[in-house]
Amino acid sequence: MNKMDLKTLYSPEFIFLNSSIDKADVSDYSNLLINLCNQLDLKNRLEDDNLRTTVDKIINNDPNNYTDWLRLGIVALHLFIQHNWTGPAISFDENIDWLVNNKNEEAYRELTLGDQCNDNAEYLELLYLSKIIFTSQKLQQILPTSLWWAIRSNYVHQMILDEESDVLLNETELLIDKMSKLDDWNNDEYKSFETLFYIEALQFTLLYRRINDSEKYLKQAQTIAKLTLELGGAQGKRTKYQQEEKPQLFLDIKREKEIFPFEVCPDLPHSVHVMDDLRLDSVKFSEEIKPVELGSVEEAVVLAKCNHLQISLPTDDFAMEETMPYLNTIIGGTKNWALKMEALRQRSIFEMKDKRGIERALSQSESLVGQYSQSKPSVFHRTNLLFASGMKPIWIFKQNLADAMLNLGLVKGALDLYLNLKLWEEVIVCYTILDLRHKAAEVIRQELSKKPTVKLWCLLGDAEQDTSHYETAWELSNRSSSRAQKHWGFYYFERKRYSEAIPHLELSVKLNNIQENVWIRLGFAALQSENWELAAHAYRRYCELEQKNFEAWNNLAKVYIKLGNKPRAWHSLKNAVKCDFNIWQVWDNLMVVSIDLGYFSDVIECYHRILDFKKSPHIDHQVLRILTNAICNNINDNEGQPAKNNYDKALALFGRINASVPNDPELLQLYAELTVIQDTDTAIKKASEYLQRAYRSFVVDSRWHQNISTTKNVLQLCSNLADTYLRCCENTDDIKKKSMLGSAKLSLQSVITKVKQENLTDYQDIMQAIGELESKWEIINNELMKINSSG
Numbered sequence: 001m002n003k004m005d006l007k008t009l010y011s012p013e014f015i016f017l018n019s020s021i022d023k024a025d026v027s028d029y030s031n032l033l034i035n036l037c038n039q040l041d042l043k044n045r046l047e048d049d050n051l052r053t054t055v056d057k058i059i060n061n062d063p064n065n066y067t068d069w070l071r072l073g074i075v076a077l078h079l080f081i082q083h084n085w086t087g088p089a090i091s092f093d094e095n096i097d098w099l100v101n102n103k104n105e106e107a108y109r110e111l112t113l114g115d116q117c118n119d120n121a122e123y124l125e126l127l128y129l130s131k132i133i134f135t136s137q138k139l140q141q142i143l144p145t146s147l148w149w150a151i152r153s154n155y156v157h158q159m160i161l162d163e164e165s166d167v168l169l170n171e172t173e174l175l176i177d178k179m180s181k182l183d184d185w186n187n188d189e190y191k192s193f194e195t196l197f198y199i200e201a202l203q204f205t206l207l208y209r210r211i212n213d214s215e216k217y218l219k220q221a222q223t224i225a226k227l228t229l230e231l232g233g234a235q236g237k238r239t240k241y242q243q244e245e246k247p248q249l250f251l252d253i254k255r256e257k258e259i260f261p262f263e264v265c266p267d268l269p270h271s272v273h274v275m276d277d278l279r280l281d282s283v284k285f286s287e288e289i290k291p292v293e294l295g296s297v298e299e300a301v302v303l304a305k306c307n308h309l310q311i312s313l314p315t316d317d318f319a320m321e322e323t324m325p326y327l328n329t330i331i332g333g334t335k336n337w338a339l340k341m342e343a344l345r346q347r348s349i350f351e352m353k354d355k356r357g358i359e360r361a362l363s364q365s366e367s368l369v370g371q372y373s374q375s376k377p378s379v380f381h382r383t384n385l386l387f388a389s390g391m392k393p394i395w396i397f398k399q400n401l402a403d404a405m406l407n408l409g410l411v412k413g414a415l416d417l418y419l420n421l422k423l424w425e426e427v428i429v430c431y432t433i434l435d436l437r438h439k440a441a442e443v444i445r446q447e448l449s450k451k452p453t454v455k456l457w458c459l460l461g462d463a464e465q466d467t468s469h470y471e472t473a474w475e476l477s478n479r480s481s482s483r484a485q486k487h488w489g490f491y492y493f494e495r496k497r498y499s500e501a502i503p504h505l506e507l508s509v510k511l512n513n514i515q516e517n518v519w520i521r522l523g524f525a526a527l528q529s530e531n532w533e534l535a536a537h538a539y540r541r542y543c544e545l546e547q548k549n550f551e552a553w554n555n556l557a558k559v560y561i562k563l564g565n566k567p568r569a570w571h572s573l574k575n576a577v578k579c580d581f582n583i584w585q586v587w588d589n590l591m592v593v594s595i596d597l598g599y600f601s602d603v604i605e606c607y608h609r610i611l612d613f614k615k616s617p618h619i620d621h622q623v624l625r626i627l628t629n630a631i632c633n634n635i636n637d638n639e640g641q642p643a644k645n646n647y648d649k650a651l652a653l654f655g656r657i658n659a660s661v662p663n664d665p666e667l668l669q670l671y672a673e674l675t676v677i678q679d680t681d682t683a684i685k686k687a688s689e690y691l692q693r694a695y696r697s698f699v700v701d702s703r704w705h706q707n708i709s710t711t712k713n714v715l716q717l718c719s720n721l722a723d724t725y726l727r728c729c730e731n732t733d734d735i736k737k738k739s740m741l742g743s744a745k746l747s748l749q750s751v752i753t754k755v756k757q758e759n760l761t762d763y764q765d766i767m768q769a770i771g772e773l774e775s776k777w778e779i780i781n782n783e784l785m786k787i788n789s790s791g
Helices: 026-039 051-060 063-086 095-101 104-111 124-134 137-142 145-159 166-180 189-209 213-226 297-312 317-331 337-351 360-370 381-385 394-407 412-419 426-433 437-450 454-464 467-476 482-494 498-511 516-528 532-544 550-562 565-581 584-597 598-611 621-632 643-660 663-678 681-698 708-729 734-757 764-790
Strands: 227-239 246-255 279-285
Touching: 026 063, 026 095, 051 104, 051 124, 051 137, 063 124, 063 137, 063 145, 063 381, 063 394, 063 598, 095 124, 104 124, 124 145, 137 145, 145 166, 145 189, 145 498, 166 189, 189 213, 189 297, 213 227, 213 297, 227 297, 227 317, 246 297, 246 317, 297 317, 317 337, 317 764, 337 360, 337 381, 337 394, 360 394, 394 412, 394 426, 412 426, 426 437, 426 454, 437 454, 454 467, 454 482, 467 482, 482 498, 482 516, 498 516, 498 532, 516 532, 516 550, 532 550, 550 565, 550 584, 565 584, 584 598, 584 621, 598 621, 598 643, 598 681, 621 643, 621 663, 643 663, 663 681, 663 708, 681 708, 681 734, 708 734, 734 764
Parallel strands: none
Antiparallel strands: 227 246, 227 279
């Protein structure tokens, strides 16, 4: 990589090389495109109708014009972004018709990748031309930064597709790997470029919710920029009339180097003030928190971390609290147009969910959409750092405006916008709210009459609940559309016809294997159909794509248990509790699997979590019995460590459970067994008390022996109680043993006598239990006789 080559990344001087055009003149990017095409004689050199074949051939045989070809690709991509992202809209004269009109169908065909490009994307031939140029093997060898431009063009390409493309993902992952291995990143002069590269790599991976990859790139960007970003707390007020200050979050930034150079945009979008008599525009802290000076590159790191957090955190109010300090930092300080546009858009989305913020969200969304048609700032300033900002195309800003209108109840206004944006799913929602659902089908049919597409046929199938439309879409795509199979499968899934849904869902993910919403439904359908292998495969794949869904991990664990693979179930449940810490049922599942596998420390932790989150008392006798037995017999846990290492923690757990459920007989027996292990006078006295309380709990109802079911339970519990007394006496002196065994003898004698009085000879199981209890009474009595005789 040479210095001149790196300048192609963001240097306007390179794009306008050998040109009299001023970078600040917004109207002349299109003229520059025409000039470059004329300079390269592209129109006359087109040998056939295929643009890709022609351009590849020309580049390979045109060694003196590699730089101009790269410039042409960059300008074409910038023009596409200008028209679809930043504004103002572009238009071409007849001098460029051979490209912008004649190559549209080829571009659309090549860019769809098995799915449909967004209906709002225009001038696809510009993106197509740029991708052809950047993916030229010859150009990548001579000018390695064309690899980076290829990544950028793929990023833009994915943003205009309605579905995530595994083709683009795999291709871009290879490009990122190649770029990251280029030697000259070590040059200090290129550190700002390297930081931006990793931010842009992060933004791409976030399109696919690749949390681990994005976290890796974020750490690399922060390390190079030498930025530390942490949330801090300080006292402050959020409302005008708030008397008492409360802890508020702010972004604590530490910068260990000078900021990277950056361009200042003179005309930034403005932040709309809060439209509320109560709320302040921003938190008023009791002590002034001085902002750390940041350049645009460092601010891009801040926004990238904000975007990463939004994907990785659970969707709740706490996520908004944690991410708003990052957005406020950008909104309040940036001098970059794209960063501020995206930060304001994201704040508006958060405020749409707040009844006090929805009005500002609507006004701010209107203001942001209005930026598109304004003449200032220049396109150069608009596109500066656009790839690093993660800024969305203009139709997303318009959709956000429509969403805000819908949230405020302005249904007809939202409907008009949705119709203009061809967002047919949202159109169906609006017509449903207006009790005009039939109108949705009419509108879709009108569009079909203009140009039949797979998406429209699928949406008509949804609107009319007719599977024949999905079949039409499937045939229209030459049996290659994952969307058609997805809608088809969802139709059956929503009706709980899981066996019929499975083949369609399977085929859909076979055609496109990064569809999270299809994988999770396939997993559930297979689970309900008891197809355990398929369910495991589907949930496993879903959890690779979306690692923060506790229900998916929990269901995957269920499937593994059905398959008899408890170790993998345990790992799945560990991931489930990481995703949602507060669901006691998941902790309960993890506890049960942990006890089976011998993870005794985890069992104790899980039990505590259940007690933390469950409102009512919780006793799992089986788990507690196994845990007690493991500690009393000092068996090894799953990692080969003696179970007695967990003795103190187990004793504390039993104490906590007993405090909330003081009279559970079986719990008291187990508590006594654990307590007596300490072999101290105090411990043995406590164990004796627990056993006496257990017995009293057995017979608290004086008529217990008149009920057959209760009688059986009491006999079994008394048998266990006798065993516990004997175990507790094993390592005690004769005086203490005499006291405990005497208490046991009296208790067993009372139970045996009362049951015999009922004359239950017809119940063989009861008579057998009485016989076993009498045998244990004999053992206890013999032990007492030995003590008395030795005394």
